Structure formats: C-alpha cells, structure tokens
Amino acid sequence: MTPEESARLELVRRYWEFPGADVERAAEIYHEDAVLEFPQSGERFEGVDNFTEWRRQYPAELRYRVRRVTVRHDVAVVEVTVTYDGGQPQYGVQLLEFRGDKVVRERIYVMAGWDAPEWRAAWRSDTPADPPQ
Numbered sequence: 001m002t003p004e005e006s007a008r009l010e011l012v013r014r015y016w017e018f019p020g021a022d023v024e025r026a027a028e029i030y031h032e033d034a035v036l037e038f039p040q041s042g043e044r045f046e047g048v049d050n051f052t053e054w055r056r057q058y059p060a061e062l063r064y065r066v067r068r069v070t071v072r073h074d075v076a077v078v079e080v081t082v083t084y085d086g087g088q089p090q091y092g093v094q095l096l097e098f099r100g101d102k103v104v105r106e107r108i109y110v111m112a113g114w115d116a117p118e119w120r121a122a123w124r125s126d127t128p129a130d131p132p133q
Contacts, residue, residue, distance in 0.1 A: 008098055009071045012078060016066050027052040031102045038108055060084040067130055074098040082110065089113065
C-alpha cells in the first residue's frame with residue numbers, strides 16, 4: 001500500500017467513527033464541491049454543505065457496522081451494514097473517489113439481504129463470506 005493509500009484508509013476509518021454522531025466532524029473528509037449520489041433513487045446532492053445539512057436532518061436513528069474498507073489508488077470501497085430505527089440490517093456499499101487528500105464524489109448503494117438458495121449448496125464453501133462478530 002502506498003503512503004497516499006494508507007492516509008486515505010486512515011481518513012475513511014476515522015470518518016466511520018462519526019456519521020450519525022457528529023455530522024460536522026464526518027464532513028471534514030470532503031472537498032467543498034463534493035458530490036453525493038444515490039444511484040438506486042437517482043438522487044444527487046452537490047456541495048458538502050448541502051449533504052451535511054441533509055444528514056443533520058435525517059429522521060431515523062442509524063447504526064452502522066463497517067465490514068471492510070478497501071483502498072486502491074484514488075478510490076475507497078466501504079462495505080457496511082446499517083439499521084434504520086432498529087430494523088433489519090441492510091447491506092451497503094459506499095464508493096469514495098478522492099481528489100488529493102479529500103473525497104470529491106461519494107456513491108451509496110443500500111440493499112436488503114436474502115437467504116442463500118438451497119440449489120447452490122453443493123458448490124458453496126462452509127466458510128461464510130463474513131464471519132459473525
């Protein structure tokens with residue numbers, strides 16, 4: 001891992017200490033002109049002030065579990081589970097594109113999990129994709 005990738009990894013890990021708890025502190029990772037996109041809903045938020053305020057007003061209680069963070073060059077991929085108001089966990093992927101030492105674009109995908117179909121069992125490993133914690 002390059003020094004730049006290591007710095008980005010640390011930045012992303014530090015970010016995940018704050019969302020939902022300290023929106024202002026979490027926003028420090030972004031360039032002022034950063035863009036946040038939700039491809040599943042077609043939404044795009046332009047400017048860190050816009051989506052910081054949006055996050056401040058979020059009407060649900062969110063709880064996150066970071067499952068994995070991968071950094072390559074100027075992109076970070078964060079795999080998480082999230083619950084909304086204590087509901088069933090949803091699986092999420094956050095794609096972060098960097099310009100220098102800050103995030104310039106974030107894309108978030110959130111989806112429900114599902115039970116593995118039995119017909120695939122003959123080929124499936126006994127080791128789970130993500131061991132329980």
